[in-house]
Amino acid sequence: xxxxxxxxxxxxxVRARLRxxxxxxxxxxxxxxxxxxxxxxxxxxxxxxxxxRNRVSKEIGMARKQGGETSGIEAEMRAMGxxxxxxxxxxxxxxxxxxxxxxxxxxxxxxxxxxxxxxxENPEVRAWGQPVVLDFVPQDHVALGKELxxxxxxxxxxxxxxxxxxxxxxxxxxxxxxxxxxxxxxxTQHGYTEIAPPLLVRPEALVGTGQLxxxxxxxYACERDGLxxxxxxxxxxxxxxxxxxxxxxxxxxxxxxxxxxxxxEAGSAGLGTRGLIRMHQxxxxxxxxxxLPQDSAAELEKLTADAEKVLQLLGLHYRVIELCTGDIGxxxxxxxDIEVWAPGQGSYLEVSSCSCFGDYQSRRMKLRYRDxxxxxxxxxxxxxxxxxxxxRLFVALVETHQQADGSIALPTALxxxxxxxxxxxx
RNA sequence: GGAGAGGUGGCUGAGUGGUCGAAAGCAACGCUUUGCUAAAGCGUCGUAGCCCUUAAAGGCUACCGAGGGUUCGAAUCCCUCCCUCUCCGCCA
Numbered sequence: 001x002x003x004x005x006x007x008x009x010x011x012x013x014v015r016a017r018l019r020x021x022x023x024x025x026x027x028x029x030x031x032x033x034x035x036x037x038x039x040x041x042x043x044x045x046x047x048x049x050x051x052x053r054n055r056v057s058k059e060i061g062m063a064r065k066q067g068g069e070t071s072g073i074e075a076e077m078r079a080m081g082x083x084x085x086x087x088x089x090x091x092x093x094x095x096x097x098x099x100x101x102x103x104x105x106x107x108x109x110x111x112x113x114x115x116x117x118x119x120x121e122n123p124e125v126r127a128w129g130q131p132v133v134l135d136f137v138p139q140d141h142v143a144l145g146k147e148l149x150x151x152x153x154x155x156x157x158x159x160x161x162x163x164x165x166x167x168x169x170x171x172x173x174x175x176x177x178x179x180x181x182x183x184x185x186x187x188t189q190h191g192y193t194e195i196a197p198p199l200l201v202r203p204e205a206l207v208g209t210g211q212l213x214x215x216x217x218x219x220y221a222c223e224r225d226g227l228x229x230x231x232x233x234x235x236x237x238x239x240x241x242x243x244x245x246x247x248x249x250x251x252x253x254x255x256x257x258x259x260x261x262x263x264x265e266a267g268s269a270g271l272g273t274r275g276l277i278r279m280h281q282x283x284x285x286x287x288x289x290x291x292l293p294q295d296s297a298a299e300l301e302k303l304t305a306d307a308e309k310v311l312q313l314l315g316l317h318y319r320v321i322e323l324c325t326g327d328i329g330x331x332x333x334x335x336x337d338i339e340v341w342a343p344g345q346g347s348y349l350e351v352s353s354c355s356c357f358g359d360y361q362s363r364r365m366k367l368r369y370r371d372x373x374x375x376x377x378x379x380x381x382x383x384x385x386x387x388x389x390x391x392r393l394f395v396a397l398v399e400t401h402q403q404a405d406g407s408i409a410l411p412t413a414l415x416x417x418x419x420x421x422x423x424x425x426x
Numbered sequence: 427g428g429a430g431a432g433g434u435g436g437c438u439g440a441g442u443g444g445u446c447g448a449a450a451g452c453a454a455c456g457c458u459u460u461g462c463u464a465a466a467g468c469g470u471c472g473u474a475g476c477c478c479u480u481a482a483a484g485g486c487u488a489c490c491g492a493g494g495g496u497u498c499g500a501a502u503c504c505c506u507c508c509c510u511c512u513c514c515g516c517c518a
Contacts, residue, residue, distance in 0.1 A: 043476055047487045054487090057499040061444040070498075077498040095475095245436095245473090366474095377473085 001102050001364045007032055017108040020115055020325035025106055032101050039094035046087035053080055103207065104214055107360040109325040110334040116324030122337070123324070128308065129317035131341050136404045140344030141395045142275040145171060147406055148423055150398075151276070163265070163280045170423045171394075175283060177417035178390055178397075179258050182285040182310060186387055190306045192256035192287060197236035199259060200227040205239040208365030210331035210357075217266045229262035233286035234384045241290060242365040245377055251369065252291035252299055256387065259284065276391040277349065283390035287354075289383040290367070296356050296381035297334075304336045304354040307387045311351070313413040316396050317341040319348060333358040336385075340392065344399035349392040354385030398423075 007014050011029055018026035056077055060070045114123055145151030150171025156164035167175050186192045206212040206228060211219065220229040230236060237257050246253070261284050268278065276282075287306060291299045304320065311318045323335040332355035339348035359379035362368065368377040401409045407424035415421050 040476065043487085047476060050488085051486055053498075058445060060498050064444090064498095074498045081498075 001360060002105055002108065003359075003363065004032070004036060004098070004102065008036065014108065018106070020109055020113075021106060021328070022117060022326045025104075028101060028105060032098065032105070035094055035098045035101065039091055039098055042087050042091035042094060046084060046091055049080060049084050049087065053077060053084065100213070103364070106330045107333050107358065109328055110356070110358070113328060113334055114322060114324040115326075117326040118324075119327045121324045122321045122327055125320040125322050125336065127317070127319040128312060129315075129341075131317050132343055132400045134343060134402070134404075138343045138399060139402060139406070140275065141342075141398050144344070144398050144402055144406070144408065145275075148408070148425060150174065150423070153275075160280075163278065165276060165279060174397075174418060174423065175390060175394065177414055177419075178393060179283060179285065181414055181417045182387060182390075183256060183258055185310065185313070186256040186285065186287060186306060190254075190256075190309070192254045192306075195233075195237050195240070195255045195257040197230075197233060197240075197257055197259065199230050199236075199262075200225075201230050201235050201239075202227060205235050205242065205365075208239045208242050208367075209235050209361055210364065211235065214330065218264050220262045220264060230259060231263050232261050232384075233257040233259040233284065234288060237286060237288045238290075238361060238382055238384065239365060241367050243367070245368045245370055246290070246380070248292065248369045248372060251380060252289050252295060255288045257286050257288070259286070276395050277345075279391055285387045285390070287385050287387040290362075290380050291383070292369070293359065293378070293381050296358065296383060299381075300334060300336070300354060300356045300383055303383055303385045304338070304352075307338055307352040307354055307385050310388050310393075311338070311340055313411065314393075314397060315411045316393075316400055318351075329353070329355060331355075331357050331360050333360065338388070340396040342392075342396045342399045344402075345395070349396060351388040351392045351396070352386040355383060357382045357384075 002014065007029060011033060015026045015029045018029070056073065060073060060077070063070050114121070116122065139147075142151070142153070148171070149169050150167065152166040152168055155166040155168075159166070183194055187194045200222065203212055203226065206219070211231060219231060222228070236259075237255050240255070241253070260281055262281050265278060265280060287303055289299050289303060308318070308320065318338055318340040321337050321339065323329075323332075323337060328335050335353060335355040337350050338352040338354070340351045342349050358381055361382045362379040367380060367382070369380050370376070371378050397411075398408050401411065403409055403422075405424070407422050409422050410418055410420070
């Protein structure tokens with residue numbers, strides 16, 4: 001959520017930055033401002049009447065004790081009470097509309113965010129390694145998964161529908177090995193605290209991180225209970241400190257969480273894609289940070305490096321791109337995407353998206369810290385990134401390390417977790 | 427799912443219609459004093475919105491689980507809901 005004071009005081013700047021995103025959000029700034037003005041007008045009038053009523057009510061109390069006659073003034077106060085009610089309703093209505101509008105506005109892109117219209121203008125920041133060179137025609141993970149009896153897409157369809165999969169045998173074991181490898185790496189090497197959160201979350205949590213109210217159609221809902229299946233662990237984990245005032249001495253707070261993620265992918269272009277690339281349910285290890293505003297730029301670099309380390313240890317070629325203003329996510333102010341090379345696909349796959357949200361999420365979820373110098377409650381910055389998404393990592397891993405004989409040679413780092421050096425037809 | 431108890435400031439805990447944003451204690455912070463691993467005294471000590479202001483300071487309003495209602499006036503009375511705890515039932 002954007003700071004209403006910032007919009008008031010620097011409307012032109014806010015409009016300009018929102019405009020860089022493309023879309024129509026910037027046109028709503030005027031509406032926010034006029035609502036804000038009307039709201040404050042009603043609020044001010046209501047409060048001065050309340051003040052008057054409080055004062056007179058005390059007088060009535062005292063007069064009654066002394067046996068005075070108060071019926072005339074009480075009638076006056078009754079009329080004033082009605083007026084307060086009307087103004088109260090009016091300002092509450094304006095307040096709700098302003099709140100709804102502010103919740104629907106995306107974050108401002110960071111000043112340093114490259115300006116561009118869409119994904120094709122995202123600059124590449126760096127790359128690691130080279131696309132693997134195979135002296136045979138590579139198979140894709142669907143074929144490998146079938147031959148090695150790791151992936152059963154038909155069973156996924158039978159049980160749950162399209163874009164669901166069943167992992168089995170070595171596939172299930174590989175998935176589990178990857179989860180443990182990732183969690184161990186981030187908790188023992190990178191300083192994150194492991195979290196195992198609930199998978200069903202309340203709407204307030206989704207408002208806090210920005211999925212609601214705007215993206216409800218992307219969520220699976222359990223209507224009877226008013227709960228949603230989480231689309232990412234970012235939601236429960238960032239919301240751990242919702243409506244709290246955290247001790248600045250505890251910052252940065254760094255969490256790592258493994259969860260499945262559930263996404264309806266409504267209207268999504270790639271939903272029909274073959275294989276594991278876009279599923280309604282996929283596993284992910286998520287990294288979340290809460291830090292002081294002045295540290296967030298450095299923390300984003302560290303977070304991204306922590307995610308990259310995964311791919312390096314698994315011997316997977318990748319590139320890091322920075323999202324331009326036209327492609328950056330709703331709540332993010334700066335984002336790096338990590339894309340891993342998948343030879344069976346002949347393309348790069350996004351396995352991590354590392355973002356700094358500035359105070360956008362903390363303002364939505366009323367997450368604050370008390371500034372030592374000014375004693376004021378300020379909003380910390382929040383960050384998160386995949387460390388990493390599992391399904392696509394699985395794809396890149398088996399496609400990169402496939403052998404001519406159809407087996408898969410596991411990277412050293414993964415062998416203790418998998419319990420073998422290779423996967424082959426038994 | 428059934429029965430009961432309860433939700434007050436960082437914590438404990440008073441407060442059943444009027445100067446209560448809320449006693450007291452604890453914790454925390456600041457100052458003073460004495461000093462040896464601490465004590466005593468004094469002071470400060472919730473959150474948010476609005477007004478004023480360059481800012482600081484200040485003024486006002488709201489908030490005692492949430493939302494309604496009664497009343498000139500509600501932490502206090504009434505209604506609905508939510509949550510927590512205990513017991514019973516069910517259950518991985």
